[in-house]
Amino acid sequence: xxxxxxxxxxxxFMFGFFMAFTLFYASNGSVISFLSPFFQQNExxxxxxxxxxxxxxxxxxxxxxxASGLLELSSGVSTxxxxxxxxxxxxxxxxxxxxxxxxITPRKTENPITELQKExxxxxPAKTLNSGKNPMIPVTNKPSTNLTTAASNDKNKRIVFxxxxxxxxxxxxxxxxxxxxxxxxxxTKNMTLIGKKLAEALxxxxxxxxxxxxxxxxxxxxxGKSYVDSYEESLKAIQAAKKENKNLKYFFDLHRxxxxxxxxxxxxxxxxxxxIFFVVGASSKHSDKNKEFAEELHTIMESKYPGxxxxxxxxxxxxxxxxxxxxxxxxxxxxxxxGIENSIKEGYNSVEAFSEVFEEYLSKEH
Numbered sequence: 185x186x187x188x189x190x191x192x193x194x195x196x197f198m199f200g201f202f203m204a205f206t207l208f209y210a211s212n213g214s215v216i217s218f219l220s221p222f223f224q225q226n227e228x229x230x231x232x233x234x235x236x237x238x239x240x241x242x243x244x245x246x247x248x249x250x251a252s253g254l255l256e257l258s259s260g261v262s263t264x265x266x267x268x269x270x271x272x273x274x275x276x277x278x279x280x281x282x283x284x285x286x287x288i289t290p291r292k293t294e295n296p297i298t299e300l301q302k303e304x305x306x307x308x309p310a311k312t313l314n315s316g317k318n319p320m321i322p323v324t325n326k327p328s329t330n331l332t333t334a335a336s337n338d339k340n341k342r343i344v345f346x347x348x349x350x351x352x353x354x355x356x357x358x359x360x361x362x363x364x365x366x367x368x369x370x371x372t373k374n375m376t377l378i379g380k381k382l383a384e385a386l387x388x389x390x391x392x393x394x395x396x397x398x399x400x401x402x403x404x405x406x407x408g409k410s411y412v413d414s415y416e417e418s419l420k421a422i423q424a425a426k427k428e429n430k431n432l433k434y435f436f437d438l439h440r441x442x443x444x445x446x447x448x449x450x451x452x453x454x455x456x457x458x459x460i461f462f463v464v465g466a467s468s469k470h471s472d473k474n475k476e477f478a479e480e481l482h483t484i485m486e487s488k489y490p491g492x493x494x495x496x497x498x499x500x501x502x503x504x505x506x507x508x509x510x511x512x513x514x515x516x517x518x519x520x521x522x523g524i525e526n527s528i529k530e531g532y533n534s535v536e537a538f539s540e541v542f543e544e545y546l547s548k549e550h
Contacts, residue, residue, distance in 0.1 A: 462494075
């Protein structure tokens with residue numbers, strides 16, 4: 185004997201079917217009109233008429249939707265989600281759409297705005313990406329964890345600090361420009377490699393060198409800061425390195441220019457080099473001393489590798505940062521090594537040559 189609940193389901197289904205069948209006869213678009221006599225001579229029995237009417241009704245897509253809706257309204261069973269029938273018949277079955285319940289939690293995707301920021305945010309005003317915090321990055325005394333120490337000189341002292349403020353600057357031979365700003369950058373194949381090569385070349389000559397490999401670009405992203413805050417970020421690394429090692433005296437910040445190849449490339453004795461441009465911060469407190477330092481390096485370079493140097497330029501705040509962290513030492517200089525159309529190999533050749541120039545510079549009394 186049917187339970188009361190199952191009896192209700194059965195009666196609801198029959199009522200829904202009956203209502204759907206009645207609507208079929210009443211619809212103007214149906215094959216059989218409601219106004220036609222219920223008993224036709226060409227229909228043998230009422231039973232046959234019901235069967236044929238139901239068949240014709242279910243063929244029509246519009247009527248199928250009406251019937252499905254009435255069935256779901258009256259019985260709670262959806263013809264498109266058969267698990268709703270199982271929900272009613274299986275004890276303890278979960279309610280709702282089983283597919284949704286069984287679905288694996290989707291992976292967390294990044295905010296598209298964050299993605300756009302990661303492509304490049306150079307050129308934006310300094311506070312555009314600021315998250316409401318103090319725009320000044322405090323200098324930390326914690327030593328950087330990304331320091332590579334080259335072999336020391338004969339006095340076992342590290343006197344040179346190499347770093348890359350715009351560390352992700354790269355080359356067209358490595359990566360295409362980013363979509364938004366057309367800048368050429370790469371997370372790993374970038375100026376950090378050139379810095380490591382310079383430290384290696386200096387260490388091979390017995391000049392104690394530390395090279396910083398911090399990803400300053402990523403640090404800025406993590407703090408919600410703008411690209412123009414890069415020098416404030418690299419200053420933290422300089423200050424930490426100076427506190428850890430009191431012997432540091434010379435500071436080289438390596439960059440890559442954006443000028444075309446004809447201006448940034450030279451061939452000397454059959455070897456191709458990325459030309460080196462000396463940049464002096466006119467606003468630093470040691471600007472005069474740093475300019476003398478650059479001029480002497482330029483003179484030695486011209487004697488050993490004619491044409492390798494592109495010369496020396498003073499940059500104030502109107503033409504750039506103006507400071508370039510060069511107040512940290514009277515022996516601090518920014519080196520633009522080649523341009524976007526040079527190769528990593530050409531950059532390696534240049535820092536090898538520069539290590540010879542610097543070795544000769546140290547051989548003199550200063």
